[in-house]
Amino acid sequence: MKPPKAENRSGFETRAIHSGEENPYPYRAVTPPMVFSSTYRFESIGAMLETMQDSRRGIYYSRRHHPTGLDAEARLARMEGCGEAALFASGMAAITTTVLSRVQAGDHVAVFKDIYGGAVNFFANVLPRYGVDVTWVDTNDYAGLEEALRPETKAIYFESPTNPMLKIVDLERMAEIGQRHGAALIFDNTLATPYLQRPLDWGLDGVVYSATKYLCGHSDMIMGAATGGAEWMAKVHDTRYIYGGVVDPHSAWLLSRSLTTLAMRMERHCDNAEQIAAYLARHPRVERVYFPGSAARSRSELAQRDLAQRQMKRHGAMISFEVAGGGDFADRVVERLKLIALGVSLGGIESLIVEPRYATHRRMAREQREALGIGEGMLRLSVGLESADDLVADLEQALGA
Ligand SMILES: Cc1ncc(COP(=O)(O)O)c(C=O)c1O
Missing domain, CATH: 3.40.640.10 (Type I PLP-dependent aspartate aminotransferase-like (Major domain))
Incomplete structure (x- = not known):
């Protein structure tokens, strides 16, 4: 060979x-x-x-x-x-x-x-x-x-x-x-x-x-x-x-x-994720954003950010966020979204959203999930390759003012 x-x-x-x-x-x-x-x-x-x-x-x-x-x-x-x-x-x-x-x-x-x-x-x-x-x-x-x-x-x-x-x-x-x-x-x-x-x-x-x-x-x-x-x-x-x-x-x-296109896709996934994470961090109905590129609010978060910076080229394109209003409001957000699809899995060209309590962590008791930091109002977003402005607009109409 x-x-x-x-x-x-x-x-x-x-x-x-x-x-x-x-x-x-x-x-x-x-x-x-x-x-x-x-x-x-x-x-x-x-x-x-x-x-x-x-x-x-x-x-x-x-x-x-x-x-x-x-x-x-x-x-x-x-x-x-x-x-x-x-x-x-x-x-x-x-x-x-x-x-x-x-x-x-x-x-x-x-x-x-x-x-x-x-x-x-x-x-x-x-x-x-x-x-x-x-x-x-x-x-x-x-x-x-x-x-x-x-x-x-x-x-x-x-x-x-x-x-x-x-x-x-x-x-x-x-x-x-x-x-x-x-x-x-x-x-x-x-x-x-x-x-x-x-x-x-x-x-x-x-x-x-x-x-x-x-x-x-x-x-x-x-x-x-x-x-x-x-x-x-x-x-x-x-x-x-x-x-x-x-x-x-x-x-x-x-x-x-x-x-052959992984590098180009990942760059665009990351660009979109950064824009969306920044938008979510400013939204009054979002209590917390989990994204390795978000601004640190404590020493331990700062250590995590530094670590991500050291061992990763960029921060990836997965964002988890906790909405105010718990599980009922999280359900409403998911069902109001028009462009971002409700679905398990991640890493594809299209954006997907899911509540971990219904998917990856559905077999766990609520207390077990909460011990891992997964609240009832948590959503996990796999940011795809659509226009970031369209994704933000979809989140905006689903989260409400
Ligand atoms: C981080 C991670 N590892 C492994 C797997 C399992 O991969 P597959 O579904 O291709 O068997 C998944 C599936 O969601 C995953 O998210």
Whole structure:
């Protein structure tokens, strides 16, 4: 296989466009081929055995690797600035496969409490059934985390910014703690994407994505991704081959296409989010705005802002806000919106809004939600790529004067 075209030292946008697996593509095409074959023919037994030896790139059966998947994986790895990437049929497949590639019965993992609900379910209800002990730690309680770690702790799992509170976790500090205790750091970078944040550069071991969100970016696919160094990813690839949650060629091709515009989309997502967060902060019926780029009102908020500034290129495009008047008023706002759609998920071209109490956190008792800071009047907005003025006008008519 020829080396990928763009070197890591070239710019992010260049790598996104020119980092395909082959150079040139067959038929001198400028875009990658979409290869649907489930299996591949060989000239000789020797050639087949040699290909099967290559667990990282060998193309002999599409559950292991297929050309279209390898192309998208090479592109994503270059954007992340790391050795390897693996694509999955969903973000949950990426999370479960990556974690299961690291742990076995008798091991222990520590998890920060503010993580995606599906991952909560996996760590709380599935892993313990396989003899893996799980300790939940308050997000950003670094002393509590150190206390929770044991010799058999194999992994620490967390995300930043978190959903829906948009807390920022110190990646460098987490890497230092993990390295000192010999525990691998697995990190969900879905909300930031490799354009805004490169966790492996801070010393983390493995990254996972719901590629369904910004990486694919158009709310038309379910997909996951994992990235990391070559040694780390060899285990992830082997585990993916066993559990079988590989991405299909058509989706992988669509991801390659989406990745080429990730930088431009993220810039516009962030521009829009900044304008909307500033508008919401001024609105008399909005009690509080959670956005990593908002002006700090306390020392702890200032520390969070500084951290976001240090480890993220911009602040992302998720905004949570609490309206005065609680749940009834929040319901009214959502139902009055005309342009911003009521819907779960995030990271697509269109703006979406949801009340966490009806979606990600619906299985929690009100008191549990409130302990996490999620009030009844909280709304979570995924800011899309529409004209920001139109989004503000829609919020204005829904919130009322
Ligand atoms: C932060 C985060 N991680 C992981 C997932 C799971 O991804 P998927 O729905 O693609 O399986 C989601 C889904 O909403 C998410 O928001």
